[in-house]
Amino acid sequence: MNLRQLFLRHVAQTSEAPLAIDASHAEGIYIHTLSGQKLIDLISGIAVSSLGHSNPKIVNAVKEQAEKYMHLMVYGEYVEQPQVLLASKLASILPENLQSVYFTNSGAEATEGALKLAKRASGRSEILYFKNSYHGSTMGALSVMGDEYFKRNFRPLIPDCRMLLYNDFDALKSISTKTAAVIVEAVQGEAGVVKAAPGFLQSLEKHCKAAGALLILDEIQTGMGRTGSMFRFETEKISPDILLLAKAFGGGMPLGAFVSSKHLMQKLQHDPFLGHITSFGGHPVSCAAALASLEFLLENHLVEQVEKKGQVFEDLLQDAKIKKINRVGLMMALEFSSFEENKKIIDQCLKNGLISDWFLFNNSSMRIAPPLVISTEEIHLSCEIILKSIHEVV
Ligand SMILES: Cc1ncc(COP(=O)(O)O)c(C=O)c1O
Structure with missing residues (x-):
């Protein structure tokens, strides 16, 4: 049995469709998988790894x-x-x-x-x-x-x-x-x-x-x-x-x-x-x-940079297919027209190398909560992937 099969068999899940990302190591905003993928982690394990993975x-x-x-x-x-x-x-x-x-x-x-x-x-x-x-x-x-x-x-x-x-x-x-x-x-x-x-x-x-x-x-x-x-x-x-x-x-x-x-x-x-x-x-x-x-x-005066970084996200994500952006600092929700559409975009983002998620009580919105250490360059790259994914599936 491979690792994924053992995961499904012995590690209890409460979701019927776990993401099952097989991490090998993680650094900064990236999670690397055993199969060699390098994924941008745009949710920080739901607002946990705020200072980047494996912060020295x-x-x-x-x-x-x-x-x-x-x-x-x-x-x-x-x-x-x-x-x-x-x-x-x-x-x-x-x-x-x-x-x-x-x-x-x-x-x-x-x-x-x-x-x-x-x-x-x-x-x-x-x-x-x-x-x-x-x-x-x-x-x-x-x-x-x-x-x-x-x-x-x-x-x-x-x-x-x-x-x-x-x-x-x-x-x-x-x-x-x-x-x-x-x-x-x-x-x-x-x-x-x-x-x-x-x-x-x-x-x-x-x-x-x-x-x-x-x-x-x-x-x-x-x-x-x-x-x-x-x-x-x-x-x-x-x-x-x-x-x-x-x-x-x-x-x-x-x-x-x-x-x-x-x-x-x-x-x-x-x-x-x-x-x-x-x-x-x-x-x-x-x-x-x-x-x-x-x-x-x-x-590192990171808190002082949060609003500016959030604004860069918001500016770059102005797109007719995003119905609304709710944002407070680096806590963001991109609203789409339905759960189905949102899920398609989230899945496509993952295929394109970016991890996002939806919300427990709002499944038509995509969650963005990146590590606060994300750089402007990385924000640009993330937004490019999100917009590309939206236009590929909507
Ligand atoms: C606002 C808020 N309160 C409480 C919790 C619960 O925290 P934990 O998952 O560590 O039990 C969460 C977790 O998502 C949360 O977002």
Whole structure:
């Protein structure tokens, strides 16, 4: 049996048609396959490998940490240097009310931790979320997912979770003293890069404050510079009570975090003690990679270049066959007339050497989320392939 057959037989898939790209190695924006193809990775494993594949600074940090120690103890018990340095560095670029970092394994676990913290701290049970939101695939995160198709066969989910319409200012009036928290994406990724309407997140913050409800801001996809500011809340001028990070945060290693004030986070220390437990969250090798990644991002002033690079994409992709471009920084959705058309174009892009994707809740749009290190030349090359592919199949 060849590798592909073994993959299909023994590696569980939840998609009937996996891409099955057989990677041999990856570098910068490229993934090389065992059969000798060189593919442009225009989605970064869904906004994860933001600093390019095999970024030497991150690889070195991983090697150095692995040689010192890997796993020692469940999270939060030992003083592990990579965790301390990363949490401190992160805190140095976050506001005063976000100085306590709980490291998790993934984005979904960050969501779970935040929901638990909100319930524990408020003594309330109601969680509000938005239509077309995505916060992960575990039971808690699924309970606040804004799409019924993905939820219905897993019910019953967590009670007291209620959906509001994104960008509906009136709906915010239903935030009340029963509400433990409202969870929201800074930009709705899986909806097809849908921005918050001007003032919507500020209004949400105001309503939360008035009702004593916590604002959980999911920056798992938007964080670490993807939208052109380090965190989207800076641009939106809001101050969440709990911030969620994952994806690019780990520099390509599995890592997430929920971040809050020390005062709030301490609620997880009693009644019950050990209010959230994880064996692998904050793995020293992941934290070393994340620290190197954050340093690389800052040292190379990459965030400042994101908007300009995004604009180059947008300018080059002006084409009558693309119905609409939704873009925030280097987070982009190209809308076509149907799923069928979109799929044909995505498949053709792959044949022509470029990896893209569609969105969970918007399958007529093509996803573009390249590594932030992509060069202008590489953007030109990518857009040429996309336009060529469109004109070959539409
Ligand atoms: C906005 C958002 N939140 C949460 C998650 C879940 O993260 P993970 O896949 O690490 O569980 C994702 C993943 O796509 C995401 O885009």
